[in-house]
Amino acid sequence: MIPGAPTGDTLLERAPVLLRDWLVGFLPGPARWAAGSLLMIVAILAVFGTLFAFLTLAERKILARVQNRPGPNRTGWFGLLQPFADGVKMLTKEDIVPRAADPVLHFLAPVALIAFSLLTFAVIPYGRHLVPVDLDSSILYFFAAGTATELAVFMAGWASHNKFALLAAMRALAQLISYELPLLLSVVPVVLATGTLSATGVVAAQSGWKWDLVPRWVVFTPWGAAGFVIFMISALAESNRSPFDLPEAESELIAGHLTEYSGFKYALFFMAEYFGMCALSGMAVTLFLGGWHAPLPLLEFIPSYVWFAVKLLALLLGFIWIRATLPRLRIDQLTRLAWKFLVPLALVNLATAAFWSLSAPWPGPLQLLRWAVALGLVAGPFLLLSRGLTAGLRPRVYRYA
């Protein structure tokens, strides 16, 4: 492993791996790799499946609490069984397929969506030894898989042979494509700084503490913080959440491109959305929050995957929190935010990251100057562009009203 993590390799740390080796040991040589990977897949599905379930519950509970109401507490103790109740409801509902719909695409859409979302989980390093697939360019793989989901959205929209569905699909696509750019651009500085495209490489680069107090996470650098903010906003948009959940917003276009779906397919869509959210949060943790590194050296004894889980849950609750508080954005405001605010910011951020890495070897006192310039480079454009955002907004003119 990376030197400088002397105490982190405790028994607990290696427990999952030992477990797997033990299980796989029963099988003959060649099948061992297949079994191991199968096992990994099962583990991921299980963990994130339950996470999905309780996440829905948590979301509804928190939303309720924010709106000063108890939220689901009838099913099971404090409503803990609510997800299972939903699950049963979804499974028992009739799966209606419109006659004029394109059966193949209609069926294929949710499947593709789930498939591609799950693909993205393969490269996230959950723990020191818990990296399902350690690719040299895993970040690139993550985003390649991520963009494939757009196809599924289109399929859903088109296959349901419904004007609203198609229109919603188009809006969703516009949003997804718009926010893909800032997403990628905010990642580029991280790659630039760490010098590698593999997730484990990035996490390894964020190991260690400065003055044994401040961990060397990317988020604690000026451009890292800006990048993290941009990444989170884009992630929200990518997963159609909160202020950006226009496509399936109830008050707008019924259920957006999901209108013609019901029953289990609808559940699948719902699950895929949550998986997307989790995957993006996981990548955010890996890239910006130091992956499975502990915040303080003395907390090293706690196993790495625990830290990963903590950070992940924190981000997820953040998502839910934002959903509870922020109003929904209009489609033109949404795209303007992406193109006129986030993309330029990301580009400038790239410049600051370059400056940051070039000015690294500056002697002591100059470090302050380095910080000052970096902060200026981050804050300046932010203020300028934000002022640009609100200028020129005109009341929306309805052409066909």
Place this chain on the structure above:
Amino acid sequence: MNPLQLCLVFSSLLFAVGLAGALARNNGILVLLGLELMLNAANLNFIAFWRFHPGAAPATGVIFVIFAIAVTAAETAVGLALVIALYRHQQNIRLSEANRLKG
């Protein structure tokens, strides 16, 4: 039948399918996609030779493919723009009807 030849067979087939498709379909977009297939076949060859023919510097094959992909992307974008423009003029994109540019 060494793997390289297999790869070449694979790319040839892909190329042939692309060509046949381009020739067969009357729809502008599909012709473009057929073209796309042919280009991919070429990329395929690059990687095949990169993989099985160590000789040259290690990364050239991959870099060539990356550049090829970029150029193809640009080409497709322009092609599609042309098709859209064509559609605007003749309200359908059947290439057999778009033969005004003739001697």
Place this chain on the structure above:
Amino acid sequence: MNAVLILIALVTVGAAILAMSRRNLLHSVLLFAGSWAGVGAFFLWAGAEFAAFAQVLVYVGAISMVVLFAVLLTRRSREDLAPGPVSRSRAISAVLAGIAVAAVLLAAVAGTPLAVSAGPAPAVSVRQIGGELMGPHAAALLVVGVLLTVALLGAVVLAAGDRPENPEDAP
């Protein structure tokens, strides 16, 4: 080793053939996406990860979307997507041409003695590729960058055409 290759080849070529023969335009586009993914898989099989992910990212992610949009933009009604039957003679002549080309290519492949290195795929790390790109191929990179911008701007201009200035939009 070869089995996987053959599998990928079959899938890709099959998807391609299906795509070309489908009457429903959207299905063929999606199948095309599938075949491109197949090519990506081949890249992966050959060991060039970066090329594979780039291929998937560019083709499956971006180009298929653009094609889909193009398809939607160039139809007047739903049934447009299912174009009329392909004229018999054209199909036959096309297939014949395809077969002829395939035959020639296969003959060539079979005929030429190809030296094959048995060794494993040369491990090319992303850093190495980055170095190469930024080093000797920096100029090519810049040119491709410029090419992309110019092409896409041109595409926008071409496709946008001269949308009439909408009177309502005027303040």
Place this chain on the structure above:
Amino acid sequence: MDSPADHLWLIPALPLLAAGLGALTPRRGRRFAAGTAIAALAGSLLLSIAALHEALADPAAHLYHNFSWFDIGSGVMRLGWLLDPLNALMCVMVSLVGLLIFIFSLGYMDSDENFARFFCFLSLFAAAMLGVVVSNSLLLLFISWELVGLASYLLIGFWFQKPSAAAAAKKAFITTRIGDLGLLLGLVWLYNSTGSLLLYDGGGGVLEGSVLGALAAPVLAGGFAASTGISLLVFCGAAGKSGQFPLHVWLPDAMEGPTPVSALIHAATMVAAGVFLVARVFPLFSADQALAGAPLHALTVVAGVGAVTALMGAAIAVAQHDLKRVLAYSTVSQLGYAAIFHLLAHAFFKALLFLASGSVIHAAHHEQDIRRLGGLRGRMRATFATFAVGMMALAGVPFVFSGFWSKEAILHAASAWEVSPLPLYAGLAGVVLTAFYMTRLLCEVFLGAPRSPAAAHAHESPKVMTVPLIALSIGAVALGFFGTPAWPWLQSRLTGAEIPGRPLLEGGGLMALSIVLVAIGLGSGWALYGRRARVAAAAPDPLAAASPRLFSFLGAGMRFDALYAATFGRLNRFGAALADVLDRRVWGGAVATLGRFGELTGFVNSVVDRLGLNAGFDAVSGRFRGAGRAYSRRQTGEAHGYLRALAIAFVVLALLALIGGRR
């Protein structure tokens, strides 16, 4: 040096000024024009008398005043005025006779409407004549010579409405011009060999010793001396102007002009100019005398021509019916005698005869045919008297009249000439004939009865015309005494050497012979015409009765005109015809052929163009267009077509490569 020659230029200048003023005066300024002309000539007369006085003071000296006219590059053309006895005498003679003629023409021309113009021409003529006389440079002489020719043309052709007058003027002008051509060539030759045209230039002049000697050297082939050649050429000019043998044809026709003009031209000046020129350049003529070997001496030629002219003139005069034509031929013959003294005398009585005939014509309303005149003795007594004096002087009636002495001197000189006796015999024959035709003229005109109404009404001319007649008759008589052999004052003045006076009768034999001849002439004339005066105008002339053919031959001026017409006329016509033929045939032909050649090239061009180029080009371009169209058909616009073509091409190429590669 303020020599008298300095003022010489005034003499010709005054009449020239008068001519200028005359030209400007309008037709009604008659009195003014006549007045200025006469005043000017009177002035120049006084000046010439003064000049004569100075010249006589030192007869041998040739006073000259040269000035440079203009300079041509390196050489300077110099002109000059000359004063010596010969010049002075001539000046006096010309201006005196001129003045008398001017006064006479006052009366004669007063009925003519171009009166002013007439006087302008007269003054111009006088100025030119004086210019010839006083000039020291041959060039200046030549210039004024030409002016004289011009003036004579203008005057002869004064009544230009009459076609015969115009023709006569042209004839006079052209014949004198031919002579002048010879003169010009002589001058050019002279200038070429001596480099100067000045007669007397302080030793450098043409007539001075050194230059003359050089000229005399035998230069030309055939042993001719340069001076002989030059002098012969100069003599041509003189012959032309004074009507010598070959070029005399214009003189009788010049009678077309008004009588004062004829008088002025034939009596006093123009004809005298030729003889004066010879006298002027006499040293040049005699330069080759010393040259023994020369086959021909200039003077012999002059003498020969003179003799022939005299004999011929006299013969023709006999057969003339026109009053003035008789006098004209008599002038021609008198000039044959070519001697200065005779010239002076002749000037006076010939002018007298002309003016007398002028007053006869004036009185008889321009009737000039003597056959229709007659019986004027009673009617015009003064004219008859003066005419008789003139006739006797001309005929050479002994002792009293100047004509006799001057003729006597010439005959004496001719007899002394050893070269050949021919001139002497011709001279003597001339004397007889002259006496004969003058008496014929006198009888026909004045005696007998008037044969026409004009003659009947003739009355004496007004005083303004008869006074000059009387003056001239006094001159004719008085002048003779100055040159008698006994007292050769005049000759000695002229030659500058004192000639010893010969006793009057010393040359008795010759003088007696001539007296006898004159008597014979007069007698026969009186016998034929005096006793039996002509009865009627149409009556045949007694001589004609005797020998009609000879008479008519002489009457027609020995048919010289016909001869010339036949020779030069035809030559001219032949030349013109030749030129015309040449022009039309040769030149026209050349141009025509060129034109045809142009047509030919044009035709060939069009043929080549039509067949070769157009056809060729059209064919080729047609084929190109065909090929082009064939190719364009290939471009169907069908995208698939192109792709299919590509595929097929690819397959073919691949096959070739494979098959090629395999082998």
